[in-house]
Amino acid sequence: MLPTIRDLAIDGKSVFIRCDFNVPIDEFGNITDDRRIRAALPTIRYCIDRGCKVVLASHFERPEAGKFDERFSLEPVYRRLDTLLKIKEHLYFDDSKDPSVVSPRARELFGKMEEGDVLLLENLRFNAGETKDDPEFAGELAQFGEFYVNDAFGACHRKHASIHAITRYYDREHKAAGFLLTKEVNFFHKVLENPSRPFVAVVGGSKVSGKLEALNRLIGKVDKIIIGGGMAFTFLKAQGYEIGNSLVEEDLIDEARSIMYKAKKNNVKFYLPVDVVVASELSETATVKYLPTQEIPEGWMGLDVGPASTRLFREALNDAHTIMWNGPMGVYEIEKFAKGSIKMSHYIAESHATTIVGGGDTADVAARAGDVDEMTFVSTGGGASLKLIEGEELPGIVALTNGGES
Template sequence: MRTIKDLDIDGKRVFIRCDFNVPKDEDGNITDDRRIRGALATIRYCLDRDCKVILASHYERPTAGVYEEKYSLATVVKRLKKLLKIAHNITLTTDVIGEDAQEKVANIKSGEVVVLENLRFEAGETDNDKEFAKKLADMADIYINDAFGACHRAHASIEAMANFFDKEHKAAGFLLAKEVKFFQKAIDNPQRPFIAVVGGSKVSGKLEALRHLLDKVDKIIIGGGMAFTFLKAQGYEIGQSLVENDLLDEARTVMIKARKQKV
């Protein structure tokens, strides 16, 4: 895997796809900033090389085309300023590919950071739209993917955008490279018994991972909100708990395969 260290990035416009989808409390305060901290090494590496840094991330699931303050990356930017300690050099755009974003990116100077507003405010992000991806790609010379938590999604800033850069102008950030190296070792040469713990709120985003893991592991433990879909698929009452009813059959298929493979 090519990493940012393999590229010539000095003084260039670098687009870093981050994962700033951090948890917040009912008042909108960030309760865990580890995902923001995880991106710092890549951001600092670029700033140390006088790059013009463009950061982008999604946050939760807003209605595309509708701006809602609770889905803004403003709180993330505030925390980022505190962590990077270069507050005066970090700005947030009021849109994603609109006039404000274009102007701020066009005027960015070396050592400065522009954060695009929540990518999912644009329908093109989740639609993996090529035209939307091209507008993002036109902002930068270099594309860096450091969003390990979002890499399983075929979204514009993850998949379509990367296709507009050749191998000399795209790579993984430090966080992504570290996570891939860790999981590669765990999956290719695991210690036995090999037990996978899979959690989160949505089954839909983890079906492929579950199918793949069935051929690799000895046991799978499913927790978090997604567990309720599997419990309901087995006939248990789950009350008002989170469930994806459209995936009950898929959950049953996964469990049938697991039993056959004695997982």
């Protein structure tokens, strides 16, 4: 049983909350999508309302450890929190540019905090100890809270200091999951263990390798699988099609055949694109053709599913009661190769099914399509949600259920 923040006697205490503020930022330092910040607000406000001293910590991108880099600072997150929380002088940020994260300035700010105050630490990955699951760094972080709350579902599949090692400094009465983490875990568990049927999995993205275990497990769970994106070409080549210069994982062709065989054996309907958008190069100015999958010319590459495929996929979705979508249908970042992903988003949003969107790219597609509010649930964690689908235990979640050891 996953302990939740409601199980903790946090009133008037200091609380260290591990968040996932790894949000997209443009070249001017502006946050372009603040969903992950907004998703953490219920847990943060719950603590504020109980007179806690709240310390927030998160990673952001992959900076070089041991060096401060303005491009990876959490200052834009601090500014957005200032707008969203509306607590002004009660919100602090360690702006000392100290890559240790547990800087003298951070300790000073923590020391003068009063009930209801919030402190945001700098990017955890500035400190090399974060990604190394270093117990010493974890111990320094633990000094910022009498209680530990993990609300970073998107990072729970990683054994990092602020996710894993830090829990060794808290017993069962002093650590728990935040509202977001609890919601994510419960939702995926419910959908995977007792879905309303027909249950359809829509799986896209560039590579089969990253989703191999998920596909193998889904075959035993779903009624239909729809494959799109670059990963479709490994399956098409496994069927004997010529795919030109399209992305393919040669070493996984036998595995692709095995997955399709298992699907047939389990009476799972398996859908692949029947036509594709091809170009001679991956470019915004490239000339494109719409061709059946059997007719991809030598030297050309498939970069999106075609209109016949999207109609086929829509028909496959028509009777669905549960739809899980992870991965775009093409190179959606370029407009001329985004239509398949956008249409898939529309079809899923318009369905009467319970719809679950997993993965950052997939959520980005749904946002671009204007469909986020129509989806039942948009997960904040791509890698973590895939690990749950694969049936793996997430280190960050296991650590919350253990005593002082994890």
